[in-house]
Amino acid sequence: MEVDDGDEVAVESTDMTTTSRHHFGDSSDTSDAFFITIIESMKEEYGLFVWPCSVVLAEYVWQQKSRFLGATVVELGAGTSLPGLVAAKLGSDVTLTDDSERLEVLANMKRVSRLNNLKCKVMGLTWGVWDAPSFDLHPKIILGADVFYEARGIYFLSLKNGKPCCLCFQKCSGHHLIEFLMMKWGLKCVKLLDGFSFMPFCKASSLSGNIQLAEIVYNGEQVS
Numbered sequence: 001m002e003v004d005d006g007d008e009v010a011v012e013s014t015d016m017t018t019t020s021r022h023h024f025g026d027s028s029d030t031s032d033a034f035f036i037t038i039i040e041s042m043k044e045e046y047g048l049f050v051w052p053c054s055v056v057l058a059e060y061v062w063q064q065k066s067r068f069l070g071a072t073v074v075e076l077g078a079g080t081s082l083p084g085l086v087a088a089k090l091g092s093d094v095t096l097t098d099d100s101e102r103l104e105v106l107a108n109m110k111r112v113s114r115l116n117n118l119k120c121k122v123m124g125l126t127w128g129v130w131d132a133p134s135f136d137l138h139p140k141i142i143l144g145a146d147v148f149y150e151a152r153g154i155y156f157l158s159l160k161n162g163k164p165c166c167l168c169f170q171k172c173s174g175h176h177l178i179e180f181l182m183m184k185w186g187l188k189c190v191k192l193l194d195g196f197s198f199m200p201f202c203k204a205s206s207l208s209g210n211i212q213l214a215e216i217v218y219n220g221e222q223v224s
Helices: 053-065 084-087 104-115 152-161 176-186
Strands: 017-024 034-041 072-076 093-098 122-124 141-143 167-169 187-194 213-220
Touching: 017 053, 017 084, 034 084, 034 104, 034 187, 053 084, 053 141, 053 152, 053 213, 072 084, 084 141, 093 104, 104 122, 122 176, 176 187
Parallel strands: 072 093, 072 141, 093 122, 141 167
Antiparallel strands: 017 034, 167 213, 187 213
16 A cells, blocks of 8 residues: 555644754764754553664665665565665665554654655555565565564565565564575575674674574475
């Protein structure tokens, strides 16, 4: 479901929101440094808060900036959309997606895109529900922070496009293990990094948890 201006709903009043500024690069060292401003909810709304995995994935996108110049990118479960916005700032053609029923999240995605003078497309994309616009997505790179708990969307886009997914997640136990989900959905990991191994100290010091970053591709095997 593509979102146009008619689908926008009001974001919470200003006393319930705050903004955070996220810097990429050092303006004293490089001319291409920039920052992204994010609008966050002060309520307990999962999709309206910048989680640590989003910060780590956004930094990875920045450090891999040559790959994103001119690339077509889709961010799954984008929420506050920090990684996708960084990709757009680097010159990618970005589509931000999240649950089609969470209109307040989709509206906030449009709002932060405009706030940062970017022209990202926004689309409602619910796991397991594939409408015509979703079949028209042909990303070169797929981004996702904290989305590996539900890998069907990753599997679908990877299978259809044969392109890598850059995912950042908190390593946990049981059926949420990355190894279990890769086996279940016929995916394979071509790169696996400790999320803190490439983070600048000034950013890493404010984060916690066992954060990993993986690049995932479809393995070509039948998924049961």
